[in-house]
Amino acid sequence: MFLESIKIENSQLKNLVFHQERFDETRKHFFLNSPTIDLANFFKNLPMLDNEKIYKLRLLYDFSIQSYEIIPYQPKIIRSLKIVHANELAYAHKYAHRTEINHLFEKKELCDDILIVQNNQITDTSYANIAFFDGTKWVTPKNCLLKGTFRKLLFIKKLIYEQNIFKNDIAFYEKAKIFNSMLEWEGSEIEIKNILE
Secondary structure: OEEEEEEEEOOEEOOHHHHHHHHHHHHHHHOOOOOOOOHHHHOOOOOOOOOOOEEEEEEEEOOOEEEEEEEEOOOOOOOOEEEEEOOOOOOOOOEOOOHHHHHHHOOOOOOOEEEEEEOOEEEEEOOOEEEEEOOOOEEEEOOOOOOOHHHHHHHHOOOOEEEOOEHHHHHHOOEEEEEOOOOOOOOOOEEHHHEEO
16 A cells, blocks of 8 residues: 655645656556546646645555545654664655665664664655755755655755765764655754764
8 A cells, every 4th residue: 555645735736747647657567557546637627725724635646546634733843863874775656555664763872863874875754755955055965765745846846866875974964954745944953962872
């Protein structure tokens, strides 16, 4: 089973073209003859929502759409990250079941989230991509676990650039920021001193 988390703001599905792209790619990869499903058409009659609030549309699917729910969204406040190593972890597709990542998350100790390292390279946090500011530009790990939909939009807007980032490189950056389809790019930043071994 696979998952798409789509942000609803002002009763509009945000960044839908990239969610559609990942939805299509995943289904073609695992279910070769899966029927075409246009998400914009499927969700054209959303229920009335409070435009003052942000919502998450949580979509579960495999060969076809299995279920979805719309829930109010409140972002987590992430100010610290615990580095954990997981060389064998694979998460190239957005699976609904995240048992391995959940086990890694249990190692966060007093931090708010984890920062996953594979073969000494930075990848992602438990639920978001990450970028680091080098004083001039924001860079994000080329070796990410999951190429997020918002990550793709930020590339197109030239707000982030991709490169290999090794664990020992972290100290040379000024600050970090996490992002995904539900988090605003202008959100809170993480001080480098709060990324802990």
